[in-house]
Amino acid sequence: MVNRELRAKEGVPGKYEILPREFFFKDTMTVAKELLGKYLIKKEKNYYISGRIVETEAYLGDNDPACHAYRSITPRNSVMFEDGGKIYVYFIYGNYYCFNIVTERKGSGSAVLIRAVEPYSGLNYMKKRRPEVRSVYDLTNGPAKFCLAFGIDRRYNGMKLNNGNFFIVKNPSAERINIVITRRIGLKEGADYPYRFFIKNNPFVSNHRLNKEIISEIIV
DNA sequence: CGGGAGATGGGCT
DNA sequence: GCCCATCTCCCGA
Numbered sequence A: 001m002v003n004r005e006l007r008a009k010e011g012v013p014g015k016y017e018i019l020p021r022e023f024f025f026k027d028t029m030t031v032a033k034e035l036l037g038k039y040l041i042k043k044e045k046n047y048y049i050s051g052r053i054v055e056t057e058a059y060l061g062d063n064d065p066a067c068h069a070y071r072s073i074t075p076r077n078s079v080m081f082e083d084g085g086k087i088y089v090y091f092i093y094g095n096y097y098c099f100n101i102v103t104e105r106k107g108s109g110s111a112v113l114i115r116a117v118e119p120y121s122g123l124n125y126m127k128k129r130r131p132e133v134r135s136v137y138d139l140t141n142g143p144a145k146f147c148l149a150f151g152i153d154r155r156y157n158g159m160k161l162n163n164g165n166f167f168i169v170k171n172p173s174a175e176r177i178n179i180v181i182t183r184r185i186g187l188k189e190g191a192d193y194p195y196r197f198f199i200k201n202n203p204f205v206s207n208h209r210l211n212k213e214i215i216s217e218i219i220v
Numbered sequence B: 001c002g003g004g005a006g007a008t009g010g011g012c013t
Numbered sequence C: 001g002c003c004c005a006t007c008t009c010c011c012g013a
Helices: A004-010 A021-025 A028-034 A123-129 A143-150
Strands: A039-043 A048-060 A087-092 A096-103 A110-121 A166-170 A178-182 A196-199 A216-219
Touching: A021 A028, A021 A096, A028 A048, A028 A096, A028 A110, A039 A110, A048 A143, A096 A143, A110 A123, A110 A143, A110 A196, A123 A143
Parallel strands: none
Antiparallel strands: A039 A048, A039 A166, A048 A110, A048 A196, A087 A096, A096 A110, A178 A196, A178 A216
16 A cells, blocks of 8 residues: 555655554564564645654553553543544643554553654744744653644644554565664553554653653664 | 743643 | 643753
8 A cells, every 4th residue: 555645755765654453452462573664654735754763662551550541531532532544633731732643453542652752844833833943852852842843733633643644664675674662651550561662772862761761672 | 950830721520 | 720642941060
């Protein structure tokens, strides 16, 4: 499955292969790891912007006290209980949005948070949305920074991926990714679980002391 | 550079 | 009324 329109406009190396919906039906930890290195593309009015996913966190439904879906279904978290492959956007700290991808099958309440991407195309549009940012490394190195740069807000909550606005594609050339695993960031309950994943030595990962508190490393 | 305070408003008890 | 999956700025070293 190759989208020639995207391929022509984005020029990501190799062929553009859109991830099938089944990719997101797998268990959340697997999806969180396998999303690293994939390209997230957003269609704007007359152009596309894109970035390579470099940092994720897993949130595991009713087994995970840090997960928004831990207690019960509410108006805010209802999208998390739908089938994998939908977009869950929530509003946080009075100012910011975070972008998640729902995982597993209907009812699981699980998702993967996109914590950082490496800008790939549309850098000028990202800078225009974040004029105060000086370094390209600070454009998208955090879950809300990424949403600011990509213009993500509550309008996208509940949308399907690969359905017009957002696409996630892989580069079919077999790329090995060195993954570092740490605790998740910004939590009280559930903070000790090793559910944060990022690409080793990538300069677009969010800055945090936990980057040095490495629990394990794997190659996928 | 690393750490901490403040901003800010929706969600839920 | 308290909590919050954050960001930015400002401080001191």
